[in-house]
Amino acid sequence: MKALSKYEFKRKLEDLKGYRGRGTELISLYIPPDRMIADVSNYLKSEYSQASNIKSKSTRTNVQSAIESVLQRLKHYRKPPEKGMVIFSGSVDLGGDKTKLITEVIEPPEPVPMYKYHCDNTFFLEPLEEMLMEKDTYGLIVIDRREATIGFLRGKRIEPLKHLSSMVPGKHRKGGQSSVRFQRLRLIAINEFYTKVGESATEALLPMGKDLVGILIGGPSPTKEEFYEGEYLHHELQKKVIGLFDVSYTDESGLSELVENASEALQDLDIIKEKRLMNRFMKELVKDGLAAYGEEEVRRALKLGAVDTLLLSDDLRLKRVHFKCSMCGDEVIKTVKENQDIHPPKCEKDNIPMEKVKEEDPVKELTELAEQTGSDVEFISTDSEEGGQLYNAFGGIAAILRYKVE
Numbered sequence: 001m002k003a004l005s006k007y008e009f010k011r012k013l014e015d016l017k018g019y020r021g022r023g024t025e026l027i028s029l030y031i032p033p034d035r036m037i038a039d040v041s042n043y044l045k046s047e048y049s050q051a052s053n054i055k056s057k058s059t060r061t062n063v064q065s066a067i068e069s070v071l072q073r074l075k076h077y078r079k080p081p082e083k084g085m086v087i088f089s090g091s092v093d094l095g096g097d098k099t100k101l102i103t104e105v106i107e108p109p110e111p112v113p114m115y116k117y118h119c120d121n122t123f124f125l126e127p128l129e130e131m132l133m134e135k136d137t138y139g140l141i142v143i144d145r146r147e148a149t150i151g152f153l154r155g156k157r158i159e160p161l162k163h164l165s166s167m168v169p170g171k172h173r174k175g176g177q178s179s180v181r182f183q184r185l186r187l188i189a190i191n192e193f194y195t196k197v198g199e200s201a202t203e204a205l206l207p208m209g210k211d212l213v214g215i216l217i218g219g220p221s222p223t224k225e226e227f228y229e230g231e232y233l234h235h236e237l238q239k240k241v242i243g244l245f246d247v248s249y250t251d252e253s254g255l256s257e258l259v260e261n262a263s264e265a266l267q268d269l270d271i272i273k274e275k276r277l278m279n280r281f282m283k284e285l286v287k288d289g290l291a292a293y294g295e296e297e298v299r300r301a302l303k304l305g306a307v308d309t310l311l312l313s314d315d316l317r318l319k320r321v322h323f324k325c326s327m328c329g330d331e332v333i334k335t336v337k338e339n340q341d342i343h344p345p346k347c348e349k350d351n352i353p354m355e356k357v358k359e360e361d362p363v364k365e366l367t368e369l370a371e372q373t374g375s376d377v378e379f380i381s382t383d384s385e386e387g388g389q390l391y392n393a394f395g396g397i398a399a400i401l402r403y404k405v406e
Contacts, residue, residue, distance in 0.1 A: 019092040023059035026090030028124035062091040084112030139215035142254035166193040198232030218247035218258035278386035290401035293394040313396030323354035
């Protein structure tokens with residue numbers, strides 16, 4: 001999915017998730033690509049008849065109106081699109097005793113998995129939300145002879161699952177024990193700890209099945225080699241080990257260090273790509289080089305064709321509102337948070353409130369401007385430390401430049 005398409009799909013789901021019906025009158029209709037439109041229409045006509053039995057007059061009217069709206073949309077299709085379609089329709093509560101009938105048709109980025117007609121006071125979105133989730137998962141194990149931590153990497157999120165501490169004695173024996181006996185007991189304790197870690201990792205990672213595409217093992221030498229070569233993991237997991245990497249820590253921070261040190265093995269992963277882009281941006285910024293940030297500065301660089309890569313936070317939710325004076329024609333543009341109320345400014349010349357002319361999504365606008373000038377666009381998740389820095393320190397909008405803009 002292209003960056004802008006994914007952003008728009010995510011925004012649309014957020015909008016739909018915010019809608020509420022006053023009763024069970026919001027319809028979600030999932031139509032897979034192999035379903036006949038005629039069959040769907042006949043089913044809806046049957047549901048329309050069944051809806052006449054609803055006791056509440058307002059709910060009955062709203063359900064039937066939603067079904068009629070869906071049927072009207074279906075008339076435009078001879079067959080479902082290539083990946084199927086999902087239709088949402090219903091009277092949503094606007095507050096203040098007001099409702100509004102909306103109907104949205106979505107062609108999702110992945111095939112619709114099933115046929116489903118769902119009626120509730122919210123729209124049924126789970127199958128579409130799953131399409132946004134990263135499915136490929138990497139198991140993470142960091143281990144030394146004192147402790148071990150097990151976790152996973154999915155998309156841009158590192159999630160710790162279990163921490164284990166060992167009972168392995170230190171290298172130096174206490175008095176009263178022979179050296180040979182002490183070493184034998186120590187090796188037994190190490191083996192027991194490795195076995196415990198292997199069992200815990202198997203319990204945590206094996207159920208992930210095909211979504212688990214690889215396992216990374218980190219730790220000091222020779223611990224990680226001992227653990228891997230001793231085959232303490234289930235044989236299905238053992239086959240998925242893609243590398244052993246040196247790490248200094250074996251607590252939760254060791255999981256992040258492992259991902260960082262395994263960057264070459266994971267170079268196609270979004271989290272590694274994002275870290276590299278943000279590190280490149282920061283290096284340019286520190287030396288006052290090819291970097292820009294802030295909406296207006298980046299917009300100016302885009303219009304000049306100076307942007308190599310546009311960096312946008314995944315969590316940006318903004319609106320850019322255009323105002324115009326009805327007398328002199330002067331314009332004012334303000335960018336605010338999406339849910340923030342904004343009062344019309346007064347014209348400095350005529351001292352009258354300006355009129356709102358239009359409202360647009362600056363993220364979409366900047367992305368389209370970047371595509372027109374051949375700039376790359378990257379949405380950076382706040383799941384990573386670097387992504388959080390982009391959002392909090394730079395307002396979520398930054399750019400790596402082709403050349404310096406004076």
